[in-house]
Amino acid sequence: MSNSSSSQGHDSSSHRWNHLKKVLERPGPFCHPEFECSPETLNFLMSSCKILVVGAGGLGCELLKNLAMMGFKHIHVIDMDTIDLSNLNRQFLFRQKDIGSSKAEVAAKFINARVPGCNVVPHFCKIQDFDSDFYRQFHIVVCGLDSIIARRWINGMLVSLLSYDDNEELDPSSIIPMIDGGTEGFKGSARVILPGMSACVDCTLDLYPPQVVYPLCTIASTPRLPEHCIEYVKVIQWPKENPFDASIDGDDPTHLNWIFEKASERATQYGILGVTYRLVQGVVKNIIPAVASTNAVVAAACATEVFKMATSCCKPLNNFMIFNDIDGIYTYLYEAEKNENCLACKPSSIPKYLKLTSNEMKLQELIQLLMDSPTFRMKNPGLAVNIEGKNRTLYMSTVPSIEVKTRENLKKKLSELDIHDGTKIMIADATTPNTIEIVLSIPTFMEMSNE
């Protein structure tokens, strides 16, 4: 961000980028059919293209290194974690002295010092700490995460940034591509998501294997595996004895030691072998051992996709690549399909607009309108809004304890309920398979007087 344009000009004309120029300034048989070669492309990549890297762990370190070496200069990185000794074998931007420091901050500092002209901006926080204005500034988001929840959150955020015109046509300039890498031991995947156009994370949730869950009664009465003993301490004994007056922190050695001790006792009692501190750590933190080479391959594929997206020089990966290097090397590419019922991105989850005459209308009248309107013809709509991140139930007739507490809203005007032009209302009704969102369009006084 702070680079002066003169240094950029100097940079993009230096020999350092000759290899990129060969790709970007000449046509070729493998080019994207609409690719126009020009020096402008490299200039864009270096001077305006803004990339967000989510995660500064195993994949994140590789991604930051790759992107910086490719010429991207405006990179942000988010990670809420701090550096642990066990990261150092593969997260090569970190050294022993960095243990305990923020991954994002150390990684950014390393890259900025090592790659001249590159400006990585670190964010030592959670992805949820930023709102849509933050995410909207990026051209491309690339994720190296180990959590499905975080992936889904980013996916939902990018879907929410899409805008549609009055004919419900997607405005392509509102699309921020998401490149998502993932690894689990010797297995990895890289995928390209064009929110609103191609399969999103939620469309393909079944691809993410659920965590191993043991039946509670097995854990409690008939344990057979060392994992059963650890799960028992985690799920039953910890909440019961609450030894440190806190919930389990998988990074706290005193917590892990307590679980290790209790799980060993239980294992002895049932004659089960194999409870070790490492296994405790693995079960509690749900760790799958990370393999450096898998990270490197997946990150390379992701960084290449970022490059292709940013320059349009080549068709992007379409759209899901699987990689496995446990027995030789295996890759497979297929096109994950959009799920028409996806809760995150299905076309019907595009908010619909409902025109009202004024926000002096009462909530009861709005509900009546939803029931009478030929477009909706609802039966028992339950309404909620999300105002500044907080959910509020406006009315729900079907659940007595909610009905009693929200009944008085019926007589209130929409303006009194903080509902205005552009407010998005969530509506659940027996007539639709999912909750739908409706954006109210209420003319302001100015518009009305113009008409």
Added chain:
Amino acid sequence: MIKLFSLKQQKKDGEPTPRSGNQKKASAAQLRITKDINELNLPKTCNTEFPDPDDLLNFKVIICPDEGFYKGGKFTFSFKVGPNYPHEPPKVKCETPVYHPNIDLEGNVCLNILREDWKPVLTINSIVYGLQYLFLEPNPEDPLNKEAAEVLQTNRRLFECNVQKALRGGYVGSIFFERCMK
């Protein structure tokens, strides 16, 4: 395939995108739970209680069985729905101390659809039915409270007696149960 590059260049200088996008899309969990709650269709023996009607993610379900061993009792379950719902099941605990083979004294409930057999197509409604079924057909094969399960398997009369004692408030063995009659 769209060509994003040229579009992006126009977009740069970041004028905010119009209309939608101004408001964040509700989370998938929130959308789904709103649907689940609005469509709750419970038998007359079951009730819900929402301490905060704006918070659909945390609530209680009260079950008053009208037949079986537990007829006349009143049992409260707390439901906590997480951000990954419906990919993950809600966390359900029994807040009423109960003498039951599949519910331990800490309120852990052994019901397959709450753990290993959970599927995103299941709903809050399915769980409530599952819980209700536990009171009609306690299952000694999958015990969380081993003592209760053994009694149920070996001496149904005694089990029935013990349940009655616990419901009315009293000791079963060395464990005291608070009265939980309707």
